[in-house]
Amino acid sequence: xxxxxxxxxxxxxxxxxxxxxxxxxxxxxxxxxxxxxxxxxxxxxxxxxxxxxxxxxxxxxxxxxxxxxxxxxxxxxxxxxxxxxxxxxxxxxxxxxxxxxxxxxxxxxxxxx
Amino acid sequence: xxxxxxxxxxxxxxxxxxxxxxxxxxxxxxxxxxxxxxxxxxxxxxxxxxxxxxxxxxxxxxxxxxxxxxxxxxxxxxxxxxxxxxxxxxxxxxxxxxxxxxxxxxxxxxxxxxx
Numbered sequence: 001x002x003x004x005x006x007x008x009x010x011x012x013x014x015x016x017x018x019x020x021x022x023x024x025x026x027x028x029x030x031x032x033x034x035x036x037x038x039x040x041x042x043x044x045x046x047x048x049x050x051x052x053x054x055x056x057x058x059x060x061x062x063x064x065x066x067x068x069x070x071x072x073x074x075x076x077x078x079x080x081x082x083x084x085x086x087x088x089x090x091x092x093x094x095x096x097x098x099x100x101x102x103x104x105x106x107x108x109x110x111x112x113x
Numbered sequence: 114x115x116x117x118x119x120x121x122x123x124x125x126x127x128x129x130x131x132x133x134x135x136x137x138x139x140x141x142x143x144x145x146x147x148x149x150x151x152x153x154x155x156x157x158x159x160x161x162x163x164x165x166x167x168x169x170x171x172x173x174x175x176x177x178x179x180x181x182x183x184x185x186x187x188x189x190x191x192x193x194x195x196x197x198x199x200x201x202x203x204x205x206x207x208x209x210x211x212x213x214x215x216x217x218x219x220x221x222x223x224x225x226x227x228x
Contacts, residue, residue, distance in 0.1 A: 005161065035116070042117070042203050055222025088155065099163060099210050100171065101146070103216060105155040 005061050005066055008077035014112050021107045022087035024071045024106060031093060032072045034063055037086040037106075079111045115140045119204050119220035126194060127228050132224050134189045136204030141174075145187040146171070146217070147179065149200040156203065162187055162211040163210065194227045 005024045013019055025030065031050045035043035047056050049065035049072060056063045062075040077082055077088075089104045117138045126132055138145065146161040147153075158171030162181040176198055178190040187206075190198050191198060205217040 014182060041221050042205070043217075044219070045216035048216070090156075099161065099169070101210075102158070102172075103148075103156040105153060 003093055006087075006089060006107050009105060009109060010061035010108050010110075012110040012112065015077055015081060019076050019079060019109070021074045021076075021087055021109070022071065023073070023104050025091075026070065027094050029045060029094070030069070032065060032069075032089055032091040034074055035088040035103075036088060037088060038084075043086075043088055048105075055073050064085070067096060076109075079109075081097050081111045081113050085109050114211070115218070117127055117206055117218050117220040118205055119202075119223050121223060123166075123224050125228065130150060131140065132191050132194060134191075134204075134225070135203060136187045137185050138187075138204075138206040140206065140218065141184065142206035142208050142218070143184070144208070144215075144217075145181065145204065145206045146190045147177070147187070148203045148205065149173065149198075150222075151200050152205060157228050159189070161210075177189075177191070190200040191225075194225075196227045199225060199227045214224065216220065 007022045017040045033048045034046045037043040047063045054065045054071045060077045064073050087107045090101050093102050118154040120135045143164045147159040150156045157173045159177050160179040163167045185207040200224050203222050204212050204220045208218045
């Protein structure tokens with residue numbers, strides 16, 4: 001059982017559409033991170049959300065941390081082909097004092113021109 | 114350029130033949146970690162190291178060994194590889210994991226095929 005559940009697992013959309021990716025858990029996390037991974041490369045950090053209810057924006061990407069710090073979402077406005085990639089959420093499992101990082105399974109996004 | 118370097122990038126080998134995947138970082142990071150990435154399972158942590166000479170098991174340590182004799186290097190050793198260790202492996206580092214907000218910097222991955 002994954003500690004962090006991401007949905008959807010796969011998403012294929014047309015350029016210009018909006019989308020939301022979800023990262024859910026039954027556990028409380030002190031913070032959650034979102035990474036993007038492109039083929040042949042390692043994941044690259046996009047953002048860290050720390051405070052419950054926090055919203056962070058990175059150009060057309062909007063990240064939100066749930067009030068209870070058990071879930072997070074990533075919303076992309078007017079998606080571009082360059083947004084194509086594997087989006088991963090990650091967080092420190094409860095009780096690990098920052099020594100560990102657990103990842104969701106990822107959402108594979110394809111934006112078609 | 115700040116980076117995490119893994120070698121080799123690709124390796125095809127046979128069951129039982131010992132192999133080592135090297136990982137080196139030039140950012141003076143304290144924390145280093147190894148993950149394997151498999152379809153449908155995401156990234157799973159194999160071993161991590163909080164600092165030199167300090168290593169600990171992650172979620173899937175069976176069949177793997179690591180060492181941290183120097184701050185910059187964190188090799189992953191497969192003493193007797195088996196086909197179920199065929200996977201994409203990533204090394205990562207961060208300044209410190211005591212602050213869980215520290216980003217992890219990943220290498221570009223090593224694709225291992227064990228026949």
